Amino acid sequence: MLRIAVPNKGSLSETAADMLSEAGYAGRRDAKELHIIDERNGVEFFYLRPRDIATYVGSGALDVGITGRDLLIDSGSAATETAELEFARSTFRFAGPAERFSDLADLEGVRIATSYPILVGEFLERHGVSATLVTLDGAVESAVRLGVADAIADVVETGTTLRKAGLSVFGPVILESTAVLISSPDEKPGTATLLRRLQGVLVARRYVLMDYDVPARLLVQATALAPGFESPTISPLHDPDWVAVRVMIPRDDTNNVMDALYELGARAILVTTIHAARL
Numbered sequence: 001m002l003r004i005a006v007p008n009k010g011s012l013s014e015t016a017a018d019m020l021s022e023a024g025y026a027g028r029r030d031a032k033e034l035h036i037i038d039e040r041n042g043v044e045f046f047y048l049r050p051r052d053i054a055t056y057v058g059s060g061a062l063d064v065g066i067t068g069r070d071l072l073i074d075s076g077s078a079a080t081e082t083a084e085l086e087f088a089r090s091t092f093r094f095a096g097p098a099e100r101f102s103d104l105a106d107l108e109g110v111r112i113a114t115s116y117p118i119l120v121g122e123f124l125e126r127h128g129v130s131a132t133l134v135t136l137d138g139a140v141e142s143a144v145r146l147g148v149a150d151a152i153a154d155v156v157e158t159g160t161t162l163r164k165a166g167l168s169v170f171g172p173v174i175l176e177s178t179a180v181l182i183s184s185p186d187e188k189p190g191t192a193t194l195l196r197r198l199q200g201v202l203v204a205r206r207y208v209l210m211d212y213d214v215p216a217r218l219l220v221q222a223t224a225l226a227p228g229f230e231s232p233t234i235s236p237l238h239d240p241d242w243v244a245v246r247v248m249i250p251r252d253d254t255n256n257v258m259d260a261l262y263e264l265g266a267r268a269i270l271v272t273t274i275h276a277a278r279l
């Protein structure tokens with residue numbers, strides 16, 4: 001049975017559980033459950049702190065897991081990143097009072113608060129900066145105001161938390177992070193199926209199906225507007241001058257493509273969501 005680690009709390013947990021559910025797996029009924037067996041799919045789920053997931057998977061105690069790339073790197077674990085899961089996107093940045101910090105060199109000899117000491121320590125070492133790291137559990141943005149550090153290194157998404165703390169980002173981007181699927185060093189059978197299912201969920205979220213009718217003489221122009229994933233499906237209609245087209249298009253392009261097809265002469269343009277996919 002494939003043993004899968006899933007975040008039990010924090011900003012990864014809800015979307016991770018939703019993705020697994022959309023991929024056809026069982027989920028836990030209440031937030032206190034730490035382990036469930038999904039007999040039908042031949043997998044076991046362990047609900048763990050996102051920070052610990054790379055440790056379990058890297059040691060081989062569990063086979064695969066969902067966590068953040070930043071947490072994977074900071075764990076120093078032997079687990080490897082198998083796929084990006086396209087949620088919990090964030091950047092990892094240095095921040096401090098704007099009047100004191102403007103580039104990386106300003107960090108020489110100062111105190112930097114972070115919850116990611118390995119990630120930050122390795123970055124500073126690579127860039128030849130020597131600073132003192134102050135390791136905190138969270139809410140590191142308060143560390144400067146409270147005097148335990150001069151600058152911070154933390155997750156930034158909208159920048160709201162930094163702004164409220166009177167801090168500004170500076171220096172290079174330390175890391176672009178996202179939720180990832182990670183695997184133990186010796187890949188277990190069943191990992192490929194899980195990955196294919198999760199990729200199916202990503203496709204179903206990213207694309208929609210578009211059907212339309214178009215005069216056959218405009219088919220080349222129409223399919224140029226929406227070429228589809230591989231190749232559009234073209235079906236004959238009772239009226240020999242018209243054809244029906246079915247094509248996958250990126251969800252974000254839906255209305256622009258509909259407008260362009262309508263202007264070209266396509267009619268009966270219908271859009272449906274994709275429930276599941278294997279490409």
Ligand SMILES: Nc1ncnc2c1ncn2[C@@H]1O[C@H](COP(=O)(O)OP(=O)(O)OP(=O)(O)O)[C@@H](O)[C@H]1O
Pocket residue numbers: 009010011012050051067068069070071088089090138155156157158177178179
């Ligand atoms: N505001 C955010 N936007 C996007 N991703 C975030 C945000 N905060 C944290 N993350 C990402 O979520 C992952 C999990 O972080 P973490 O375990 O700290 O969860 P959390 O949501 O911060 O929960 P908590 O701090 O309450 O334990 C990390 O990969 C991190 O990059």
Ligand SMILES: O=P(O)(O)OC[C@H]1O[C@H](OP(=O)(O)OP(=O)(O)O)[C@H](O)[C@@H]1O
Pocket residue numbers: 011137138139140141154155156157158159160161162
């Ligand atoms: O740029 P923003 O959109 O403001 O998001 C970034 C903030 O979100 C996370 O905090 P979280 O709520 O997880 O608290 P924590 O610092 O205690 O982990 C992260 O640690 C930052 O503080």
Ligand SMILES: [Mg+2]
Pocket residue numbers: 138
């Ligand atoms: Mg947090």
